[in-house]
Amino acid sequence: MAQITQKQLEEQIKMLKQIKPNQEWVSLLKSQILAEKNAEENAISNPAKFAGFANIFSSAIFQRKLAYSFAALLMIASVLSFGLYLFPAGNKSDQTASLTGQNALKQNVVALNANIKNLQTSTIKRTAAIKEISNSVKQLTIDLKAGTADPSTIKEIANGLKTLASVQGTDLSANSEISGLYEIVVQAQIADLKKTTLTDGQKTILAEIEDLYAQKNYGAALEKIWGLANSSSSSSESSSSSPSSASSVSSSLIDK
Amino acid sequence: MDNLNEQFSQIYDQYIDKIYRFVYLKVGGQEIAEDITSKVFTKGWEAFQGSTEGIKNPGAFLYQIARNAVVDHYRAKDRSKTISVDAGPEIADPGTSAQDKAILNADVGLIKKSIQKLKKEHQDIIIWYYLEDMPVAQIAELLGKPAGTVRVMLHRGLNDLRDVINS
Numbered sequence: 001m002a003q004i005t006q007k008q009l010e011e012q013i014k015m016l017k018q019i020k021p022n023q024e025w026v027s028l029l030k031s032q033i034l035a036e037k038n039a040e041e042n043a044i045s046n047p048a049k050f051a052g053f054a055n056i057f058s059s060a061i062f063q064r065k066l067a068y069s070f071a072a073l074l075m076i077a078s079v080l081s082f083g084l085y086l087f088p089a090g091n092k093s094d095q096t097a098s099l100t101g102q103n104a105l106k107q108n109v110v111a112l113n114a115n116i117k118n119l120q121t122s123t124i125k126r127t128a129a130i131k132e133i134s135n136s137v138k139q140l141t142i143d144l145k146a147g148t149a150d151p152s153t154i155k156e157i158a159n160g161l162k163t164l165a166s167v168q169g170t171d172l173s174a175n176s177e178i179s180g181l182y183e184i185v186v187q188a189q190i191a192d193l194k195k196t197t198l199t200d201g202q203k204t205i206l207a208e209i210e211d212l213y214a215q216k217n218y219g220a221a222l223e224k225i226w227g228l229a230n231s232s233s234s235s236s237e238s239s240s241s242s243p244s245s246a247s248s249v250s251s252s253l254i255d256k
Numbered sequence: 257m258d259n260l261n262e263q264f265s266q267i268y269d270q271y272i273d274k275i276y277r278f279v280y281l282k283v284g285g286q287e288i289a290e291d292i293t294s295k296v297f298t299k300g301w302e303a304f305q306g307s308t309e310g311i312k313n314p315g316a317f318l319y320q321i322a323r324n325a326v327v328d329h330y331r332a333k334d335r336s337k338t339i340s341v342d343a344g345p346e347i348a349d350p351g352t353s354a355q356d357k358a359i360l361n362a363d364v365g366l367i368k369k370s371i372q373k374l375k376k377e378h379q380d381i382i383i384w385y386y387l388e389d390m391p392v393a394q395i396a397e398l399l400g401k402p403a404g405t406v407r408v409m410l411h412r413g414l415n416d417l418r419d420v421i422n423s
Binding site for chain 1: 261264265268269272273276277280281286289290293294297298301331364367368371382383386387414417418421422
């Protein structure tokens, strides 16, 4: 078989330009995407008319987005609940948020909960609510960056992000606000892991996590962190003389 | 508000073919490419509406969403461990369009399949450079790498592609 030359290869690559989408699908998609905004505008002026649109637009994409937004809000709400500490009681490196910071966070959550109700009761305000959610998440990120994050707060956010990822099923890096939170969480989790005794295998995984963090691939980094916690948890359950490293990693990263 | 609608409509018209083609060449199937492309523009529209300062480079923004969406697709595919229609390399998907079948029957079908075997960044660079006529500087900005690095990667990608085809 004749070997292809560079010139032939380039010509054949350029032939791929003939690949185009189906034009009917293109038109339909455009109308679906841009008609969403028009449907919301009509609904505000004519609620009865909106009922019909609500049925039409109950596609999987919109349901996923609703679940995504709601999960994001639940995540934010859970920040204020004083859950388990990230580290066992013996670790004294925790810092608690100041009262001022907590009040600001509480106010954010009150605003967010109001938006949750809006989201639940009416899809008309979905887009506006999502915008408010993004703003609140942005503010939360700023608050977290301004001070040292409480490890329990980081843990609550990490659990929330895990729920969010399973609901959304997509990379969240396109959402710059959520991406900012990911960055903070992953950074904190890496720092925590470095303080923990790790097996050789776990150290290798940590190195991979750090690479992903450096590439700003926070979603993948967090997934590996969860995987590390899960595998540590399994090994500590199955082993009667569990190594201190496995149990310390699992207790630091996952809910009990 | 109508202005936003009109602006995004223009962006959509300008990039729908490009994004679809980009995704299609990376995932290899019409149905999946349509699904991913619709997600890209839905996300793009949401971001466009929510942006207070406007999106300065909508093309770069959409390509970034597309790259991430393709990664998510393969990640989900690995998790589900099911064999998709697209996994059958030699037989055309019954849902494939006439255009797909024509392409699969031509030499270009070999190129398409071969591109999918390249490293992801090499795929991206080759698609952008040869199919979207994107200059190296713009590709470098998209990837966050120096232009020199992109040129080297383009050269290596082509070599790898030629090796795949010739093997």
